[in-house]
Amino acid sequence: MSVPPLVHGPQQPADLLLRDVHVTDPRSMLDARRDVSVRGGSIVQIAEAGSLDGDGEQELIEGEGRLRLLPAFVDPHVHLRTPGQEHRENLQTGTRAAAAGGYCAVIAMPNTDPVLDAAPLLRSLRDAAAREACISVGFLPAITRGLLGEQLTEMAELRREGALGFSDDGRGVQSAGMLRKALQYQRLCGGVLALHEEDETLSHGGCMNEGVVSAALGLSGIPTVSESTMVARDAALAGYEGARVHFQHLSCAASVDAVAEAKARGFRVSAEVAPHHLLLTEQDVRGLDTRMKMHPPLATETDRQTLIAGLLAGTIDCIATDHAPHARDEKEVPFEQAPMGTTGLETAFAALYSGLVLTGVLSLSLLVQRLSDGARLFDLPTPLIAPGAAANMTLVDLDAVWVAGEHGWESRSENCCFAGQALRGRVMLTLCDGSVVYRERAFAMAAL
Numbered sequence: 001m002s003v004p005p006l007v008h009g010p011q012q013p014a015d016l017l018l019r020d021v022h023v024t025d026p027r028s029m030l031d032a033r034r035d036v037s038v039r040g041g042s043i044v045q046i047a048e049a050g051s052l053d054g055d056g057e058q059e060l061i062e063g064e065g066r067l068r069l070l071p072a073f074v075d076p077h078v079h080l081r082t083p084g085q086e087h088r089e090n091l092q093t094g095t096r097a098a099a100a101g102g103y104c105a106v107i108a109m110p111n112t113d114p115v116l117d118a119a120p121l122l123r124s125l126r127d128a129a130a131r132e133a134c135i136s137v138g139f140l141p142a143i144t145r146g147l148l149g150e151q152l153t154e155m156a157e158l159r160r161e162g163a164l165g166f167s168d169d170g171r172g173v174q175s176a177g178m179l180r181k182a183l184q185y186q187r188l189c190g191g192v193l194a195l196h197e198e199d200e201t202l203s204h205g206g207c208m209n210e211g212v213v214s215a216a217l218g219l220s221g222i223p224t225v226s227e228s229t230m231v232a233r234d235a236a237l238a239g240y241e242g243a244r245v246h247f248q249h250l251s252c253a254a255s256v257d258a259v260a261e262a263k264a265r266g267f268r269v270s271a272e273v274a275p276h277h278l279l280l281t282e283q284d285v286r287g288l289d290t291r292m293k294m295h296p297p298l299a300t301e302t303d304r305q306t307l308i309a310g311l312l313a314g315t316i317d318c319i320a321t322d323h324a325p326h327a328r329d330e331k332e333v334p335f336e337q338a339p340m341g342t343t344g345l346e347t348a349f350a351a352l353y354s355g356l357v358l359t360g361v362l363s364l365s366l367l368v369q370r371l372s373d374g375a376r377l378f379d380l381p382t383p384l385i386a387p388g389a390a391a392n393m394t395l396v397d398l399d400a401v402w403v404a405g406e407h408g409w410e411s412r413s414e415n416c417c418f419a420g421q422a423l424r425g426r427v428m429l430t431l432c433d434g435s436v437v438y439r440e441r442a443f444a445m446a447a448l
């Protein structure tokens with residue numbers, strides 16, 4: 001690749017002393033109270049808590065042994081809606097929402113208007129991100145032109161222009177022959193093929209998971225096999241071609257089984273799961289709240305438990321929000337007509353911390369790892385709290401209780417499935433590539 005894969009807007013290198021913060025970074029083998037000194041955007045020293053004094057030039061942040069310093073998160077699956085759908089989100093608001101959620105990097109999907117499927121558009125998007133994005137952004141252009149599944153994009157050229165890989169997200173690649181061709185090109189030009197798995201002959205017309213709840217509500221269902229049969233098909237194809245694929249937003253038990261089998265056979269596959277599939281089920285659709293309408297849909301409790309087990313076992317490699325903003329008037333329609341998707345960047349950490357860590361299902365350190373393991377899958381540097389590393393960190397208050405959306409959102413959209421829920425764990429400060437890119441409002445006041 002001839003250009004750097006991630007871009008962000010102009011930044012100011014931070015000079016900070018984070019005094020007596022509890023650092024939790026499993027990759028650095030750190031889980032203890034420390035002083036962390038940042039100069040010129042780099043972590044220069046990590047010392048015993050209370051042993052470092054600021055020199056007056058550094059901003060001093062007192063952690064009082066209470067605030068947690070975590071490696072910042074990396075989301076391999078977000079929709080920034082630009083170009084063409086800026087009434088839902090843009091590079092500025094989308095990356096600002098990510099920073100508020102503790103993220104230092106996100107990977108944007110190509111189902112925009114026009115579709116990101118050619119080099120000139122990738123170039124102009126990267127230029128725009130270099131002006132407007134407050135955190136690092138990478139792009140996955142489309143696998144097929146216009147997401148139509150008929151003609152491959154110029155994958156080699158797109159790779160030279162900085163594509164991290166390719167995805168037809170929003171749609172599955174329906175033709176096995178077309179996907180096989182893409183896999184053959186992937187082997188030649190590198191990058192990851194990220195797959196939204198859906199057999200449209202099975203899912204067509206459905207608006208929620210097919211099962212007891214869809215029957216009770218009288219809504220048309222999407223059977224989980226529309227996803228899992230495609231995961232199995234594409235894992236087999238990837239194995240046959242020796243190519244590299246990443247399965248996006250797994251939503252059901254059978255898909256987890258298919259990925260486990262592919263991994264056991266040594267195929268080069270990885271997978272992600274979204275917070276909403278880890279925390280919610282089809283039961284949450286009963287109220288017909290359109291914020292609960294996602295793609296793939298929320299499935300059963302058994303599916304949810306299998307996804308959690310897959311995440312614990314490493315069958316599922318990372319957590320991705322699939323942040324999918326929609327304007328209020330687009331979502332304020334009857335359930336059947338509403339577009340699919342929930343926002344997720346601002347709530348991912350708190351929702352998972354409240355729902356899985358505080359309940360003893362997942363350890364904090366595993367959650368932190370899975371929230372940034374997406375980086376490794378796309379050959380990006382993984383945020384690390386260690387001397388010499390660029391500061392990609394987030395400071396959180398694990399005791400803070402907040403109601404999601406109560407004070408509005410950084411995102412341009414508000415279609416969050418966790419809106420109104422009381423969550424524990426609040427991001428106070430985020431650093432991306434050495435610069436402070438987010439301060440929580442109350443925290444910004446206190447810091448003055």
Ligand SMILES: [Zn+2]
Nearest residue numbers: 169170196295
């Ligand atoms: Zn998708």
Ligand SMILES: [Zn+2]
Nearest residue numbers: 109169170322
């Ligand atoms: Zn998506």
